[in-house]
Amino acid sequence: MKKKKYINRLEKQRIKPTAIRLLVLDAISNKKEIFSLLELESELGTIDKSTLFRTLTLFQQHMLVHSIDDGSGSLKYSVCDEECDCSPQWQHVHFYCTACNRAYCLREIPIPPVQLPVGFESGTINYVIKGVCDQCRKFANNLQ
Numbered sequence: 667m668k669k670k671k672y673i674n675r676l677e678k679q680r681i682k683p684t685a686i687r688l689l690v691l692d693a694i695s696n697k698k699e700i701f702s703l704l705e706l707e708s709e710l711g712t713i714d715k716s717t718l719f720r721t722l723t724l725f726q727q728h729m730l731v732h733s734i735d736d737g738s739g740s741l742k743y744s745v746c747d748e749e750c751d752c753s754p755q756w757q758h759v760h761f762y763c764t765a766c767n768r769a770y771c772l773r774e775i776p777i778p779p780v781q782l783p784v785g786f787e788s789g790t791i792n793y794v795i796k797g798v799c800d801q802c803r804k805f806a807n808n809l810q
Contacts, residue, residue, distance in 0.1 A: 668692070675748070679728040686713060690721045691730075700734055700742040700760070700769040736762040736769040736794050744771050760794045765802035769794075 672691045676683045693710055694701065703722065707715050722743055725731040734742040759775040762768075777793045798806070 675730070678748075679725075679730045681724060681728050681730065686717060687721055687724075689713065690718065690725075694731065694743070694745050697745060700736075700744045700771060702740050702742050704740065706743075732757075734760050734769060734771075734794070735792050736760060737796065738762065738767060738769070742769050757791050757793075760792075761799065762794055762796045763799035763802055764796055765798050765806075768799065770799065 669688065672688050672695070673683045676687060676691065681687060689710065690706070690713070693706060703715065703719055706722075707713070707718055710718065722731060722733075726733055726743070729746055731743045731745055734744060736742055757777045759772045759777060761770045761772055763770075772795075777791050780788075780791075782788060
Protein backbone atom coordinates (compact mmCIF):
# COMPACT_ATOMS: atom_id res chain seq x y z
CA MET A 667 0.00 0.00 0.00
CA LYS A 668 2.74 2.45 1.03
CA LYS A 669 4.83 1.54 -2.04
CA LYS A 670 1.92 2.36 -4.37
CA LYS A 671 1.46 5.71 -2.61
CA TYR A 672 5.16 6.53 -3.15
CA ILE A 673 5.04 5.44 -6.79
CA ASN A 674 2.03 7.72 -7.33
CA ARG A 675 3.81 10.62 -5.62
CA LEU A 676 6.91 10.22 -7.79
CA GLU A 677 4.86 9.91 -10.97
CA LYS A 678 2.80 12.97 -10.00
CA GLN A 679 6.07 14.93 -9.79
CA ARG A 680 7.17 13.46 -13.15
CA ILE A 681 9.91 11.32 -11.58
CA LYS A 682 10.45 7.78 -12.80
CA PRO A 683 10.04 5.42 -9.82
CA THR A 684 13.16 3.33 -9.23
CA ALA A 685 14.05 1.17 -6.25
CA ILE A 686 16.53 3.75 -4.93
CA ARG A 687 14.11 6.67 -5.35
CA LEU A 688 11.37 4.74 -3.57
CA LEU A 689 13.76 3.88 -0.74
CA VAL A 690 14.82 7.52 -0.36
CA LEU A 691 11.23 8.77 -0.54
CA ASP A 692 10.24 6.25 2.14
CA ALA A 693 13.08 7.44 4.38
CA ILE A 694 12.27 11.15 4.04
CA SER A 695 8.46 11.04 3.92
CA ASN A 696 7.96 10.73 7.65
CA LYS A 697 10.57 13.27 8.69
CA LYS A 698 9.10 16.05 10.80
CA GLU A 699 12.34 18.01 10.83
CA ILE A 700 14.74 19.30 8.24
CA PHE A 701 17.45 16.78 7.38
CA SER A 702 20.92 16.86 5.85
CA LEU A 703 22.55 14.62 3.26
CA LEU A 704 24.87 13.30 5.98
CA GLU A 705 21.92 12.38 8.24
CA LEU A 706 20.18 10.60 5.37
CA GLU A 707 23.40 8.82 4.41
CA SER A 708 23.83 7.46 7.95
CA GLU A 709 20.19 6.32 7.97
CA LEU A 710 20.46 4.65 4.56
CA GLY A 711 23.92 3.14 4.87
CA THR A 712 23.43 0.97 1.80
CA ILE A 713 23.21 3.95 -0.58
CA ASP A 714 26.34 5.95 -1.35
CA LYS A 715 26.49 9.71 -0.85
CA SER A 716 26.69 10.61 -4.56
CA THR A 717 23.55 8.58 -5.36
CA LEU A 718 21.71 10.22 -2.47
CA PHE A 719 22.85 13.67 -3.58
CA ARG A 720 21.71 13.05 -7.18
CA THR A 721 18.37 11.71 -5.92
CA LEU A 722 17.78 14.72 -3.65
CA THR A 723 18.79 17.08 -6.48
CA LEU A 724 16.27 15.37 -8.77
CA PHE A 725 13.62 15.56 -6.04
CA GLN A 726 14.36 19.26 -5.63
CA GLN A 727 14.14 19.94 -9.37
CA HIS A 728 10.74 18.26 -9.42
CA MET A 729 9.49 20.03 -6.27
CA LEU A 730 9.37 16.97 -4.06
CA VAL A 731 11.82 18.52 -1.57
CA HIS A 732 13.09 22.02 -1.02
CA SER A 733 16.55 22.91 0.15
CA ILE A 734 17.47 25.26 2.96
CA ASP A 735 20.76 27.06 3.44
CA ASP A 736 20.63 27.58 7.19
CA GLY A 737 24.09 29.11 7.36
CA SER A 738 25.66 26.02 8.95
CA GLY A 739 27.68 25.22 5.84
CA SER A 740 25.61 22.12 5.11
CA LEU A 741 22.58 22.24 2.82
CA LYS A 742 19.43 20.90 4.47
CA TYR A 743 16.26 19.48 2.93
CA SER A 744 12.59 19.26 3.76
CA VAL A 745 9.81 17.31 2.05
CA CYS A 746 7.34 19.55 0.22
CA ASP A 747 3.62 19.25 0.84
CA GLU A 748 1.87 17.45 -2.00
CA GLU A 749 0.24 20.70 -3.15
CA CYS A 750 3.51 22.68 -3.00
CA ASP A 751 4.85 24.18 -6.21
CA CYS A 752 7.75 25.97 -4.45
CA SER A 753 6.38 29.33 -5.58
CA PRO A 754 6.80 32.32 -3.24
CA GLN A 755 3.45 31.73 -1.50
CA TRP A 756 4.71 28.28 -0.42
CA GLN A 757 8.02 29.59 0.87
CA HIS A 758 8.29 29.99 4.60
CA VAL A 759 10.65 30.98 7.37
CA HIS A 760 13.24 28.54 8.72
CA PHE A 761 14.79 28.56 12.17
CA TYR A 762 18.33 27.41 13.01
CA CYS A 763 19.08 26.62 16.66
CA THR A 764 22.59 27.73 17.56
CA ALA A 765 22.54 25.46 20.63
CA CYS A 766 21.64 22.07 19.13
CA ASN A 767 22.44 22.89 15.47
CA ARG A 768 19.03 21.71 14.26
CA ALA A 769 16.98 23.53 11.67
CA TYR A 770 13.20 23.74 11.58
CA CYS A 771 10.61 24.61 8.94
CA LEU A 772 8.21 27.21 10.29
CA ARG A 773 5.57 26.53 7.66
CA GLU A 774 2.98 28.72 9.39
CA ILE A 775 5.19 31.83 9.04
CA PRO A 776 5.34 33.06 5.43
CA ILE A 777 8.34 34.98 4.17
CA PRO A 778 7.46 38.67 4.26
CA PRO A 779 7.30 40.39 0.86
CA VAL A 780 10.44 42.26 -0.15
CA GLN A 781 10.36 45.10 -2.67
CA LEU A 782 13.36 44.63 -4.95
CA PRO A 783 14.91 47.47 -6.95
CA VAL A 784 13.65 48.00 -10.51
CA GLY A 785 15.14 45.43 -12.87
CA PHE A 786 15.80 42.86 -10.14
CA GLU A 787 13.94 39.55 -10.19
CA SER A 788 13.98 37.02 -7.34
CA GLY A 789 14.61 33.35 -7.99
CA THR A 790 14.65 31.74 -4.59
CA ILE A 791 14.26 33.16 -1.14
CA ASN A 792 16.11 31.92 1.91
CA TYR A 793 14.85 33.36 5.17
CA VAL A 794 16.53 31.89 8.25
CA ILE A 795 16.16 33.08 11.82
CA LYS A 796 18.94 31.99 14.16
CA GLY A 797 18.51 31.61 17.89
CA VAL A 798 17.68 28.97 20.48
CA CYS A 799 14.82 26.50 19.98
CA ASP A 800 12.17 25.82 22.60
CA GLN A 801 13.71 22.48 23.65
CA CYS A 802 17.16 24.00 24.23
CA ARG A 803 15.61 26.93 26.13
CA LYS A 804 13.68 24.52 28.38
CA PHE A 805 16.85 22.51 29.00
CA ALA A 806 18.85 25.67 29.81
CA ASN A 807 16.09 26.94 32.13
CA ASN A 808 16.05 23.61 33.99
CA LEU A 809 19.78 23.91 34.63
CA GLN A 810 19.35 27.25 36.35
